[in-house]
Amino acid sequence: MSEEQKASLDAxxxxxxxxxxxxxxxxxxxxxxxMRHIPVADDVxxxxxxxxxxxALEISIRGTNSSRxxxxxxxxxxxxxxxxxxxxxxxxLARRFNAKVVSVDxxxxxxxxxxxxxxxxxxxxxxxxxxxxxxxxxAFAGESAGAGLAIALLLTLKSAAMSMPxxxxxxxxxxxxxxxxxxxxxxxxxxxLFTEEVLxxxxxxxxxxxxxxxxxxxxxxxxxxGLPPLLVQVGSHELLLSDAIRLxxxxxxxxxxxxxxxxxxxPHVFQGYAAFLDEGDAAxxxxxxxxxxxxxxxxx
Amino acid sequence: MSEEQKASLDAxxxxxxxxxxxxxxxxxxxxxxxMRHIPVADDVxxxxxxxxxxxALEISIRGTNSSRxxxxxxxxxxxxxxxxxxxxxxxxLARRFNAKVVSVDxxxxxxxxxxxxxxxxxxxxxxxxxxxxxxxxxAFAGESAGAGLAIALLLTLKSAAMSMPxxxxxxxxxxxxxxxxxxxxxxxxxxxLFTEEVLxxxxxxxxxxxxxxxxxxxxxxxxxxGLPPLLVQVGSHELLLSDAIRLxxxxxxxxxxxxxxxxxxxPHVFQGYAAFLDEGDAAxxxxxxxxxxxxxxxxx
Numbered sequence: 001m002s003e004e005q006k007a008s009l010d011a012x013x014x015x016x017x018x019x020x021x022x023x024x025x026x027x028x029x030x031x032x033x034x035m036r037h038i039p040v041a042d043d044v045x046x047x048x049x050x051x052x053x054x055x056a057l058e059i060s061i062r063g064t065n066s067s068r069x070x071x072x073x074x075x076x077x078x079x080x081x082x083x084x085x086x087x088x089x090x091x092x093l094a095r096r097f098n099a100k101v102v103s104v105d106x107x108x109x110x111x112x113x114x115x116x117x118x119x120x121x122x123x124x125x126x127x128x129x130x131x132x133x134x135x136x137x138x139a140f141a142g143e144s145a146g147a148g149l150a151i152a153l154l155l156t157l158k159s160a161a162m163s164m165p166x167x168x169x170x171x172x173x174x175x176x177x178x179x180x181x182x183x184x185x186x187x188x189x190x191x192x193l194f195t196e197e198v199l200x201x202x203x204x205x206x207x208x209x210x211x212x213x214x215x216x217x218x219x220x221x222x223x224x225x226g227l228p229p230l231l232v233q234v235g236s237h238e239l240l241l242s243d244a245i246r247l248x249x250x251x252x253x254x255x256x257x258x259x260x261x262x263x264x265x266x267p268h269v270f271q272g273y274a275a276f277l278d279e280g281d282a283a284x285x286x287x288x289x290x291x292x293x294x295x296x297x298x299x300x
Numbered sequence: 301m302s303e304e305q306k307a308s309l310d311a312x313x314x315x316x317x318x319x320x321x322x323x324x325x326x327x328x329x330x331x332x333x334x335m336r337h338i339p340v341a342d343d344v345x346x347x348x349x350x351x352x353x354x355x356a357l358e359i360s361i362r363g364t365n366s367s368r369x370x371x372x373x374x375x376x377x378x379x380x381x382x383x384x385x386x387x388x389x390x391x392x393l394a395r396r397f398n399a400k401v402v403s404v405d406x407x408x409x410x411x412x413x414x415x416x417x418x419x420x421x422x423x424x425x426x427x428x429x430x431x432x433x434x435x436x437x438x439a440f441a442g443e444s445a446g447a448g449l450a451i452a453l454l455l456t457l458k459s460a461a462m463s464m465p466x467x468x469x470x471x472x473x474x475x476x477x478x479x480x481x482x483x484x485x486x487x488x489x490x491x492x493l494f495t496e497e498v499l500x501x502x503x504x505x506x507x508x509x510x511x512x513x514x515x516x517x518x519x520x521x522x523x524x525x526g527l528p529p530l531l532v533q534v535g536s537h538e539l540l541l542s543d544a545i546r547l548x549x550x551x552x553x554x555x556x557x558x559x560x561x562x563x564x565x566x567p568h569v570f571q572g573y574a575a576f577l578d579e580g581d582a583a584x585x586x587x588x589x590x591x592x593x594x595x596x597x598x599x600x
Contacts, residue, residue, distance in 0.1 A: 186553065236555045245552060248560060249545045253486065255536045255564040260548060264555040289589075 002278045006265050009273055010237070013192035020077065020198045024110075028080045035085035044091040051127030054120045055105040057083035059090045067137050068099035068295055071125060071165070073153075075144025075269060077174065077199065078109045078117060078206035089272045093141060096288040101141075102128065106149070113208035114217055121153045125165075135163035139291050143269045144240070145206075147173035147232075151219035151247070154227050167229040167294035169287050172269045173243055175220045177203050178212045181242025190237040193268050199239070220246040229257040231290045233283050235266035261286060302578045306565050309573055310537070313492035320377065320498045324410075328380045335385035344391040351427030354420040355405040357383035359390045367437050368399035368595055371425060371465070373453075375444025375569060377474065377499065378409045378417060378506035389572045393441060396588040401441075402428065406449070413508035414517055421453045425465075435463040439591050443569045444540070445506075447473035451519035451547065454527050467529040467594035469587050472569045473543055475520045477503050478512045481542025490537040493568050499539070520546040529557040531590045533583050535566035561586060 018031055043062040048055065072090050074081040083103035090101040106120035128138060142150040147170035157164055184196050207217060215222030220243065230251055234244035241262075248260035263270060263279045271287075274280035318331055343362040348355065372390050374381040383403035390401040406420035428438060442450040447470035457464055484496050507517060515522030520543065530551055534544035541562075548560035563570060563579045571587075574580035 183553070234552070236552055241552060245545075245549050248562070249549075252534070252536055252541060252545060252560075252562040253483070256562075257564050258560075258562045260552075260558075260560040260562075262548070262552040262556075262558045262560075264557050 005277050006279070009270075009277060010192050010267065013267055016193070020080070020194075021201050024079055028082075031076070031080050032082055032085050035088065038088040040087055040091055044087065044094075046087065049102070051124045054123045054127070055083070056124055057087070057090075057103045057105070059087060059094055059101040059103060061091070061095050064094075064098065066098050066100060067133075068097070069128060069133055069138050070094070070097060070099045070101045070141050070169075070291075071128060071138055072101050072103040073106065073121060073140070073142035073146030073149045074103060075142070075146045075172075075174070076108075077202045078114075078145045079202050080108065081146075089143070092274060092284065096284055097139075097291050099139070099291075109208070110205035113206055114210050114214075117149055117206075118152050118156060118216060121149055122156055125153065125157070129163075136166050137295065138165040139295065140165050140168040141171075142169075142173075143171040143272070145174045147171055148175045148219060148243075151175060151222075151224075151227075152216045155215055155219060155222050155224075158226050164226075164228045167231065167291060168227075169291060170230060170232045170244075170247070171271050172234050172238060172240055173219075173232060173247055174240055175243040175247045176218045177207055178218055179203065181240065181246065183241035183243075184239050187237060187239050187241055191239045191267065192237070194239045196239065220250050222250070223254060224251045224256050225254040227251065227254075227256045229290075229294050231259050231261065231287055233261045233263070233271065233287065235268065235270045236262055236264045237266060238268050240268065259290065305577045306579070309570075309577055310492050310567065313567055316493070320380070320494075321501050324379055328382075331376070331380050332382055332385050335388065338388040340387055340391055344387065344394075346387065349402070351424045354423045354427070355383070356424055357387070357390075357403045357405070359387060359394055359401040359403060361391070361395050364394075364398065366398050366400060367433075368397070369428060369433055369438050370394070370397060370399045370401045370441050370591075371428060371438055372401050372403040373406065373421060373440070373442035373446030373449045374403060375442070375446045375472075375474070376408075377502040378414075378445045379502050380408065381446075389443070392574060392584065396584055397439075397591050399439070399591075409508070410505035413506055414510050414514075417449055417506075418452050418456060418516060421449055422456055425453065425457070429463075436466050437595065438465040439595065440465050440468040441471075442469075442473075443471040443572070445474045447471055448475045448519060448543075451475060451522075451524075451527075452516045455515055455519060455522050455524075458526050464526075464528045467531065467591060468527075469591060470530060470532045470544075470547070471571055472534050472538060472540055473519075473532060473547055474540055475543040475547045476518045477507055478518055479503065481540065481546065483541035483543075484539050487537060487539050487541055491539045491567065492537070494539045496539065520550050522550070523554060524551045524556050525554040527551065527554075527556045529590075529594050531559050531561065531587055533561045533563070533571065533587065535568065535570045536562055536564045537566060538568050540568065559590065
């Protein structure tokens with residue numbers, strides 16, 4: 001069944017409803033509109049919250065009351081996406097991980113380039129800590145640009161000698177905005193979602209006048225020592241496959257506990273299709289085990 | 301506790317009782333003698349078997365009767381090691397994986413260089429099949445050179461259009477006999493077991509007149525497409541860290557389901573110390589979950 005599921009998903013995605021190189025206002029509105037129509041279970045509760053001006057959406061499952069918090073960062077190459085659009089996947093994580101998900105509406109480029117998103121991410125984490133939530137009860141999670149942002153936040157916390165969360169779960173991280181990964185070329189015909197050209201257009205929106213190889217923009221160039229355990233999941237049909245591999249490589253070389261978990265034949269952030277893609281379901285189950293293991297340990 | 305465990309293990313290994321560059325006859329005898337004194341539980345049963353001239357040791361837990369078989373390949377840079385010496389770790393795997401372990405006494409170099417070990421590995425697999433054991437009830441496992449040999453055997457089965465086992469569990473694979481990994485240099489002071497010089501001396505024993513970058517000798521240079529799911533575990537304090545990373549990278553690029561699982565601060569084949577190293581115990585538990593998941597699926 002799964003081969004059929006993969007083929008069907010690939011065909012659907014190749015219709016490319018969202019041209020990331022197009023007008024951003026229309027693109028953002030259209031993306032959020034589509035995501036709003038993805039069915040979400042009746043027991044999903046959403047509460048809008050605010051961390052000193054940084055908006056976020058708290059997503060939880062009615063009737064559950066866990067002390068665990070997933071601080072979640074959405075994808076969208078830093079120019080589109082929103083906390084609202086994460087509700088389908090974030091609520092799935094809340095249920096599987098037995099946690100409350102706090103999905104951050106960080107500022108987007110080009111209106112607000114680097115380091116705006118990172119400042120907002122840090123404000124959200126500090127907001128959780130100021131509520132008395134212990135770092136060991138927090139995990140970071142993110143997809144695509146949001147996964148890159150999660151690593152950039154970990155590097156920022158390290159520099160500031162702040163407490164680390166228990167672990168981080170990174171789905172298809174966008175971790176090299178110099179676009180130097182070999183999969184950018186090698187997986188060109190296999191990735192149903194992205195093209196190098198579109199990525200290239202949007203890189204400058206976020207980077208602006210900063211250096212693309214700044215580790216807070218492209219964490220594969222960072223010193224990752226001291227980071228908490230990382231789970232990196234990626235599909236093999238991705239332009240960003242090499243980002244995931246090199247992030248795990250860097251972490252391994254820097255003595256970080258890291259698991260790189262590659263699922264063949266699936267696209268970018270395939271976990272978002274877990275409802276009808278067996279590989280997505282299985283990957284999220286593995287992620288739930290990983291997070292639970294590290295939640296139960298003392299914080300770093 | 302674990303930091304103390306790691307420091308103690310590192311100090312012990314730095315005494316380097318086995319100089320791999322020394323006389324092989326004495327080295328082999330001394331190694332086997334030390335391994336024989338590692339305590340093994342009373343319920344471990346050993347039976348010597350033979351696959352058309354290739355010896356092996358069947359290792360199982362008394363009172364269990366699983367249809368699952370782990371075909372196991374020991375380490376020792378292709379010049380030392382034996383099925384007998386694998387009993388402590390192999391019996392641990394048998395217990396955790398609820399399987400019978402068949403540990404192969406493949407021929408060693410320099411007396412029998414490449415492809416002798418690979419021929420023997422293939423004969424053992426064919427022997428299991430001829431007993432009526434289904435490929436989906438077989439998994440390969442190996443440590444160090446044995447893990448490289450397991451991948452070489454998978455490549456050989458692919459070329460011969462033979463059925464693949466359900467999965468392969470690779471501990472600290474020795475997968476690049478050109479010794480080109482950056483960790484060979486970068487981890488020089490951290491690896492308590494190996495030196496580049498010793499590895500270099502022993503490479504030529506096995507390779508003899510073949511090409512060191514032959515994928516059946518150095519699988520990171522192979523086309524890994526079509527291989528069954530792979531779990532690659534490695535410690536970050538290893539000269540061979542880059543072998544594991546590049547093997548996983550190659551598998552990911554070739555659309556293989558692969559998990560690279562890196563444990564920081566531990567040495568080569570750290571799973572062998574699971575009885576007194578928490579990280580080894582945890583890694584083997586993750587391996588048990590991985591193998592069980594794939595045993596339950598139809599074979600490729």
